[in-house]
Amino acid sequence: MKKLIVSPAPHLHGKETTKSLMRDVVIALVPSLLVSVYYFGFSAIKLALVGIATAVLVEYVIQRYIVKTKITVNDYSAALTGLLLSLNLPPNSPWWIMFIGSVVAIGIAKMTFGGVGQNLFNPALVGRVFLLVSFPVIMTDYSIPTSWFREGIDAGSGATALSIVKEGLAKGMTMDQIFSQNEFSYAQMLFSKIGGSVGEVSAFALILGFIYLLIRKVIKPHIPLAIVGTVVVFSGIFWLIDPTHYTDPMFNVLTGGILIGSIFMATDYVTSPMSNKGMIVYGVGIGVITMLIRNWGAYPEGISFAILILNACVPLINMYFKPVRFGKGVKHG
Amino acid sequence: MSKTFSVGGIHPKDNKISVGAAIENFPLMETAYISMSQHLGAPAEPLVAKGDKVKAGQLIAKANGFISANIHSSVSGTVSAIELLPDLAGNLVQHVVVKVEGDEWDEKIDRSPEIVREIKLSPSEIITKIADCGIVGLGGAAFPTHIKLSPPPGKKAEYLVMNGAECEPYLTSDYRIMLENPEEILIGTRIMMIALGVKKAYVGIEDNKPKAIRKMKELCSKQYRDIKIVSLQKKYPQGGEKQLIDAILGRQVPSMGLPIDTGVVVQNVGTALAVYEAVQKNKPLFEGVVTVTGKCMTEQRNFRMRVGTTFESMLFAVGGFPKDAEKLVSGGPMMGKAVARIEAASVKSTSALLLLTEEETKRKPEANCIRCAKCVDACPMGLEPFLLNRLSRAGRIDDLEVNMVQDCIECGSCLYVCPANIPLLDTIRLSKASVLKIMRSRPKK
Numbered sequence: 001m002k003k004l005i006v007s008p009a010p011h012l013h014g015k016e017t018t019k020s021l022m023r024d025v026v027i028a029l030v031p032s033l034l035v036s037v038y039y040f041g042f043s044a045i046k047l048a049l050v051g052i053a054t055a056v057l058v059e060y061v062i063q064r065y066i067v068k069t070k071i072t073v074n075d076y077s078a079a080l081t082g083l084l085l086s087l088n089l090p091p092n093s094p095w096w097i098m099f100i101g102s103v104v105a106i107g108i109a110k111m112t113f114g115g116v117g118q119n120l121f122n123p124a125l126v127g128r129v130f131l132l133v134s135f136p137v138i139m140t141d142y143s144i145p146t147s148w149f150r151e152g153i154d155a156g157s158g159a160t161a162l163s164i165v166k167e168g169l170a171k172g173m174t175m176d177q178i179f180s181q182n183e184f185s186y187a188q189m190l191f192s193k194i195g196g197s198v199g200e201v202s203a204f205a206l207i208l209g210f211i212y213l214l215i216r217k218v219i220k221p222h223i224p225l226a227i228v229g230t231v232v233v234f235s236g237i238f239w240l241i242d243p244t245h246y247t248d249p250m251f252n253v254l255t256g257g258i259l260i261g262s263i264f265m266a267t268d269y270v271t272s273p274m275s276n277k278g279m280i281v282y283g284v285g286i287g288v289i290t291m292l293i294r295n296w297g298a299y300p301e302g303i304s305f306a307i308l309i310l311n312a313c314v315p316l317i318n319m320y321f322k323p324v325r326f327g328k329g330v331k332h333g
Numbered sequence: 334m335s336k337t338f339s340v341g342g343i344h345p346k347d348n349k350i351s352v353g354a355a356i357e358n359f360p361l362m363e364t365a366y367i368s369m370s371q372h373l374g375a376p377a378e379p380l381v382a383k384g385d386k387v388k389a390g391q392l393i394a395k396a397n398g399f400i401s402a403n404i405h406s407s408v409s410g411t412v413s414a415i416e417l418l419p420d421l422a423g424n425l426v427q428h429v430v431v432k433v434e435g436d437e438w439d440e441k442i443d444r445s446p447e448i449v450r451e452i453k454l455s456p457s458e459i460i461t462k463i464a465d466c467g468i469v470g471l472g473g474a475a476f477p478t479h480i481k482l483s484p485p486p487g488k489k490a491e492y493l494v495m496n497g498a499e500c501e502p503y504l505t506s507d508y509r510i511m512l513e514n515p516e517e518i519l520i521g522t523r524i525m526m527i528a529l530g531v532k533k534a535y536v537g538i539e540d541n542k543p544k545a546i547r548k549m550k551e552l553c554s555k556q557y558r559d560i561k562i563v564s565l566q567k568k569y570p571q572g573g574e575k576q577l578i579d580a581i582l583g584r585q586v587p588s589m590g591l592p593i594d595t596g597v598v599v600q601n602v603g604t605a606l607a608v609y610e611a612v613q614k615n616k617p618l619f620e621g622v623v624t625v626t627g628k629c630m631t632e633q634r635n636f637r638m639r640v641g642t643t644f645e646s647m648l649f650a651v652g653g654f655p656k657d658a659e660k661l662v663s664g665g666p667m668m669g670k671a672v673a674r675i676e677a678a679s680v681k682s683t684s685a686l687l688l689l690t691e692e693e694t695k696r697k698p699e700a701n702c703i704r705c706a707k708c709v710d711a712c713p714m715g716l717e718p719f720l721l722n723r724l725s726r727a728g729r730i731d732d733l734e735v736n737m738v739q740d741c742i743e744c745g746s747c748l749y750v751c752p753a754n755i756p757l758l759d760t761i762r763l764s765k766a767s768v769l770k771i772m773r774s775r776p777k778k
Contacts, residue, residue, distance in 0.1 A: 072701075327740070328587075
């Protein structure tokens with residue numbers, strides 16, 4: 001007689017796996033990667049390859065030789081961290097910066113906590129912030145490398161729009177003067193921004209990735225919309241009060257990593273809240289802290305720090321913001 | 334626009350591959366194995382002895398206690414044994430074994446095909462009749478129907494909600510009866526409305542069954558205006574009592590509450606058919622429609638089958654055990670029970686025998702939780718399965734209660750969606766039992 005499988009219900013399982021979800025996020029980053037290769041050429045490819053290879057290798061070495069546990073490098077999660085970090089570096093970064101960043105991201109931010117699913121902070125952001133505070137000169141040099149495909153026409157602009165604004169304001173210039181001097185345009189920001197990290201050359205490509213993630217139901221819109229909404233409202237209030245000293249909401253959303261941060265960094269499963277309410281609280285928190293840093297902090301950007309700070313609050317958010325329970329607060333007939 | 338419930342839910346592929354198979358009578362077996370424990374509650378007490386002659390429909394076991402149900406012979410023949418036999422899970426349960434001789438039915442049963450529309454009995458007579466005929470809920474839990482139709486003092490039913498959702502993938506038995514016996518179901522519904530004293534009933538049907546919806550609506554618009562057919566979106570677990578009430582009436586049963594707390598009684602359409610047959614045709618519950626299906630099988634069938642048919646003979650009837658079938662499930666793939674013994678027999682509430690291949694049913698190795706919140710989004714009760722799993726494994730009973738593990742309806746949606754293959758429901762089910770035990774042991778206020 002044949003032996004039957006006997007196990008508790010349910011007897012079917014969905015098709016999604018950790019691997020398929022992570023792979024979808026990698027796919028969602030492809031448009032941004034392609035645009036960055038178009039603008040930065042070999043430099044972008046080099047950073048992505050070094051980032052991914054280092055991340056995967058570090059995870060493998062730690063799991064195989066140090067912790068001696070199951071190898072999980074084929075779940076795309078390490079590769080995703082490496083790729084995301086590479087897209088968050090200035091285009092002209094040397095390869096060893098990328099290498100160090102990946103080692104820190106995987107080795108310290110992910111594996112010391114116990115690997116996938118266990119880390120408190122977003123590994124790619126820990127890597128980026130580590131580099132930012134350790135190598136401030138390299139990490140804020142946004143000059144554009146010469147591309148295979150096109151000559152770097154903006155080769156001169158070595159700073160991001162946000163840092164140009166910050167410096168301009170410090171010199172006592174008004175917003176109109178800064179804008180006319182630097183010829184900022186929204187069309188440029190939407191498709192091919194002036195200074196910025198590798199992955200945020202084109203807001204359009206990032207939004208394409210966002211739509212893909214929504215369609216595939218990998219992420220929900222709550223976190224990105226809460227962040228962007230908060231940034232719009234926060235910057236809008238100050239801009240309406242004093243447009244000569246504060247940038248407008250559109251400018252704030254399109255610059256300084258808001259899009260890549262809110263779509264790809266803040267939505268990291270492991271380090272974001274579980275309930276819808278929690279996600280909104282988390283997103284608003286990130287938006288507010290980002291704007292505080294931008295307007296009054298030392299750094300021109302701020303979303304990296306904001307996300308890391310809110311990462312630390314996630315356990316607390318999960319404790320206080322529970323999902324809507326069935327049968328609570330609804331009429332009982 | 335079809336309605337649906339408001340919290341959570343999943344969309345597994347419905348795989349209703351047996352929809353086209355009309356109900357056919359299952360060939361009469363040689364021996365019937367009739368379990369004394371076919372319902373929620375105490376096993377029934379056998380009234381027959383070895384050697385007794387019985388007819389189909391004859392009472393052979395009496396309800397034993399408040400929550401229990403009568404059991405009738407499903408065949409005619411001689412009682413050859415009253416013994417402990419394994420049920421589908423392998424637990425020993427008392428069975429009355431009847432050697433089948435011919436097919437003689439109790440003469441009180443009206444076997445004519447005519448539909449009897451006029452309802453003559455009073456509410457209390459209806460409830461007595463239903464209890465006498467051993468009707469139990471055929472939606473899965475097999476709760477004795479006469480108890481559900483007698484709300485406790487102080488509670489009043491306002492609506493009757495009929496479950497025709499059949500949200501489990503693969504199952505088609507409810508669909509087939511809605512298609513083939515729609516009027517009987519509506520008369521059965523009306524009988525229960527009279528018993529409950531309610532003026533309005535709703536029948537919820539998922540919109541992947543448009544033919545059933547159309548047919549039932551047509552009848553309601555003519556003769557059964559007090560019954561409303563509600564089209565529901567295809568979403569699991571729509572047929573859960575609490576989800577169905579929410580979908581149709583927008584009322585939510587409170588935590589630890591019953592449907593009657595919102596003024597609603599929920600019954601399955603299969604139960605309505607059984608009620609019709611009991612009240613109008615004097616026919617006790619001893620047969621029902623069973624879907625025999627699976628992708629690994631060449632034939633998909635819907636059988637009208639006597640209670641006490643072994644799973645082995647069901648397999649035999651569809652051409653034997655398919656080579657690549659590795660798991661047999663009694664009921665749907667989401668909440669059905671895995672069959673451990675194919676020599677075990679069907680009971681009143683058996684709705685399907687589903688055959689699954691290893692590929693379809695295999696559980697993959699568990700990985701780390703990535704806190705993706707898919708389980709939180711899937712949970713139709715608004716719980717946090719990832720957290721309940723963690724608390725269960727740590728044995729934190731107090732925290733489990735605070736996080737409402739007792740509200741889990743064990744629908745399996747969390748386990749179904751989990752990308753890390755964590756056996757969420759397995760651990761939650763165990764801790765839920767402990768928490769409920771503690772909660773019930775507390776003195777009542």
